[in-house]
Amino acid sequence: MAGTVIRTAGAVLIMSGAVGLGRFYGMRLTSRLRILEELRRLLYLLKGEILYANASLEEAFFNVGSRGTGPVKELFSQVASRLGERQGETFRHMWEEETEKFRNSLPLTEEDIRQMKDFGRQLGYLDRQMQERTILLYLEQLDFAIGNLRKHRKEQCRLYTSLSVAGGLFFIIIMC
Amino acid sequence: MDRKQDWLDFFSRGIRQELQRIPLEFSKLQEIRLRAGAPLMVWYDSREYTISCSGKLVQPSDRSSSICLVTGKDIRETVECMGNYSLYAFEDEIRQGFLTLRGGHRAGLTGKAVMDQGELKMIRCISGINLRFAHQVIGCASPYMEKMMEQGRFCHSLLVSPPRCGKTTLLRDMVRLLSDGFPGFAGVNVGVVDERSEIGACYDGIPQNDLGIRTDILDCCPKALGMMMLIRTMSPQIIAVDEIGGKQDLEAIRYGVSCGCGILATVHGAGLEDLRQKPVLGEMLQEGIFKRFLVLGHTGRPGQVVGIYDERGRAL
Numbered sequence: 001m002a003g004t005v006i007r008t009a010g011a012v013l014i015m016s017g018a019v020g021l022g023r024f025y026g027m028r029l030t031s032r033l034r035i036l037e038e039l040r041r042l043l044y045l046l047k048g049e050i051l052y053a054n055a056s057l058e059e060a061f062f063n064v065g066s067r068g069t070g071p072v073k074e075l076f077s078q079v080a081s082r083l084g085e086r087q088g089e090t091f092r093h094m095w096e097e098e099t100e101k102f103r104n105s106l107p108l109t110e111e112d113i114r115q116m117k118d119f120g121r122q123l124g125y126l127d128r129q130m131q132e133r134t135i136l137l138y139l140e141q142l143d144f145a146i147g148n149l150r151k152h153r154k155e156q157c158r159l160y161t162s163l164s165v166a167g168g169l170f171f172i173i174i175m176c
Numbered sequence: 177m178d179r180k181q182d183w184l185d186f187f188s189r190g191i192r193q194e195l196q197r198i199p200l201e202f203s204k205l206q207e208i209r210l211r212a213g214a215p216l217m218v219w220y221d222s223r224e225y226t227i228s229c230s231g232k233l234v235q236p237s238d239r240s241s242s243i244c245l246v247t248g249k250d251i252r253e254t255v256e257c258m259g260n261y262s263l264y265a266f267e268d269e270i271r272q273g274f275l276t277l278r279g280g281h282r283a284g285l286t287g288k289a290v291m292d293q294g295e296l297k298m299i300r301c302i303s304g305i306n307l308r309f310a311h312q313v314i315g316c317a318s319p320y321m322e323k324m325m326e327q328g329r330f331c332h333s334l335l336v337s338p339p340r341c342g343k344t345t346l347l348r349d350m351v352r353l354l355s356d357g358f359p360g361f362a363g364v365n366v367g368v369v370d371e372r373s374e375i376g377a378c379y380d381g382i383p384q385n386d387l388g389i390r391t392d393i394l395d396c397c398p399k400a401l402g403m404m405m406l407i408r409t410m411s412p413q414i415i416a417v418d419e420i421g422g423k424q425d426l427e428a429i430r431y432g433v434s435c436g437c438g439i440l441a442t443v444h445g446a447g448l449e450d451l452r453q454k455p456v457l458g459e460m461l462q463e464g465i466f467k468r469f470l471v472l473g474h475t476g477r478p479g480q481v482v483g484i485y486d487e488r489g490r491a492l
Contacts, residue, residue, distance in 0.1 A: 056262035083261060088189035090253060091261040124256070127298065128264045 011172045018168025022161035028107040029156055033149045035106060038072045039116075040142045046076075047135045050128065057091065057124055058083035071106055075099070095120030115141045186277055186307060188253030191216065194244050197231030205309050206340075212251050212303040215243045248303070255302050258283050269372070271296055279384060280310040280377025310344070310374060312385045317349035321358055323484050323492050324468050328361065330354065330414055332433065332465055335442040336451060337472035342480070343442040344374050344418055346472065348385055350440060351375065351416045355388020367412030367437075368393045369402030375418055400424035407435050414438035426456050433465055447471050448489055468492075 042064050049060035058080055065076030075098055082094045099116045102108065108116075115138065122134040183202065184192050194216060195208075207219035215226040218233065225233040228241040258275050259266050269275055275283045287302035324333050333350075337343035357363030370376050370393050376383030378395040387393065392410045394402040399417045406412055415432050417425070420441045429439055443457060448469055451457045460466070464487045473482035484492045 050264070054265050056260045056265050058260055058262070060262075086185040086257065088185075088187065088192055088253065088257055090256060124261045124263065126264065127267050131264050 007176060010175065014172055014175075015165070015168045018164040018171075019161065022164035025160040025164075026157035029149065029153055029160075032107045032109070032112070033146065033153065035070070035072060035108065036112070036142055036146050036149065038068060038070055040139060040146065042068045042072055042076060043135055043139055043142070047132065047139075050131050050135070054128070071102065075102055091124045092121050095123070112145065115145075182279070183281070183309070186254070186258050186281070186283070188250050188257060190250050191246070191254060194227055194231070198227065198233060202309070203311065207309065208307045210246045210251055210254060210305040210307075212246060212248045214246060216246050251302055251305060254305060255285070258305075258307075267298065270299055273299065274372070276373040277307075278377075278379050280374050281307060282310070282372065282374060283307045308340075310377060310385075312348060313342075313345050314349065314352070314386065316342075317346050317353055318358065320346075320470060320481055320484065321350070321353055322360070324350075324470075325361060326467070330361075330364075330438040330440075331467035332439040333441075333468040333470065334466040335440075335470045335472065336445045336447060337442065338446055338474070339444065341472040341474060343472055346470070346481070347416060347418060347440065347442050348375050348387065351391060352386055352388040354414055354416075354440070355390040363388065363390050364413035365411065366391045366414045366416060367403075367406035367410050368416045369397055369399050369406065370395050371397060371399050371402070371418070375416070398424075400428040403428040403432055407432055407437060412437060414440055416440040418442050419444065421454075421456060423456050426460055429460070429465060430463075439465070441466075447483075448485060 045064045045067055046060055049055040049063055050057075053060075055063065061076045061080035061083065065073050065080055067073075068076055078098050078101075079095060082089075082098070083091070096117055099113060099120065102116070103113045119134065119138040123131065125134075183205075184195060187195065191210065200218075200220065204221040205218070206222070207217075209217040209219075211217075215236070217236070218225045218227065220233065224236060226236050226238075227244045228234045229244055230241065232241070234241055234243070255263065255275075258277055263270065266275055270285065273285055275285065277283060284304075284306040285299055285302050286304035287299045290297045290300055324331055335343045335346055337346075351366050351368055354361075355363050355366045366388060368375055368387060368391055370378065373395055375385070376387050376391075376393045376395065377385045378393060381395060383391075383393055392406065392412065394406055397405070399420065400422070403415055403417065406415060415437050417439075418441070420426075420429070420443055429441070432439055443451065445451045445454070445457070448461070448471065452461055467487050469483075469485040469489075470481045471483040471485070472480060475482065486492055
């Protein structure tokens, strides 16, 4: 009798864990989508600061960062503050270091981080036209990633939930 | 900008480390020159030095010590630091071959010119930087102010000077004195068109040099356009501009004079005879617009006038 109760309790715990895991991965997808959307919004502002206000990168990142929210705001503000420190490093180096911090703490894919780094490698290089093209290229990449994510988010969330429930059931069957 | 860290921020890490080791006094620092593959040169206290690997200022002729050489990477990184990682924001300045930095210091640039339909589009592969430090010398113009007046009124004046003799320093102090006033002259409204941010050294629109209490500054604006704007909007009694020479400048000066504004300007030249040979400036001299000419020369100290002349070329 006690054995059955323990087994049932174990099965319930495994199932809850499996469902939780599925939900967790689903939420990561949603969170990635929100971050990319916020990044896109701030990039439009950055484009305005650079092209129309002719602001330097420090000023542009600071102004845009103060209008942002969440982790992207943190990234922009942090970059502005490092630019202001004038340590003699290259912009590319600073940007790469800051995006690396992003990689560890946020649900972004390797591809997202690679595109983000590529963007920083080109920014500040040559004339205003080049800045515009660099930003537009990154915006295009972001649009594509966001579009894909929106299109497949529901089915991916369902897939995560079903797979984890199936995995949980499989584990329960083996245990029993 | 007298803290060493402030001006060291203009340089790449490598150059900073070299300069940090030397006890340099900012007030004596005139120029730092970087050329790819050549020694780091410093004009300090009116003398030229290179920097030894042991961190000392040495005479360029001194071959006994090994000299610190500037690399292409140093130059690239320094340009990036000077342009605050945003060279695109300085396109117009780079096209003219310089960058104006915080504090009104000016970095001259050389490299490969990129032309587009006969016009200079940009300078790439920058291989030489000459950072000239701007110093405000309060009171350097005081001895000359009296001669620029006639019956208590300011005469249109032109400061004539070869490069590196301190004409902008002198102009800056004259603006301050005309604005604040000095014995025998009550201050007046002075409008300054600071095309290269050298006179006022504006940072975020606020001048960092003392230009007087009645001075309005139009920063980073082309001279001719700025003079017209100031006359129409700020009603200045005197307009000050640095380094005139173009036809449009002459038109704007004529307009200013016809509106009753006093003109205080500077120009590159060795003397009055030299000016007469130049097309636009010669025309300006013939018209007799300027009533006073202050000629500067290499005397060892910046802002030293070697001769003051009236419109007929008579020494005063």
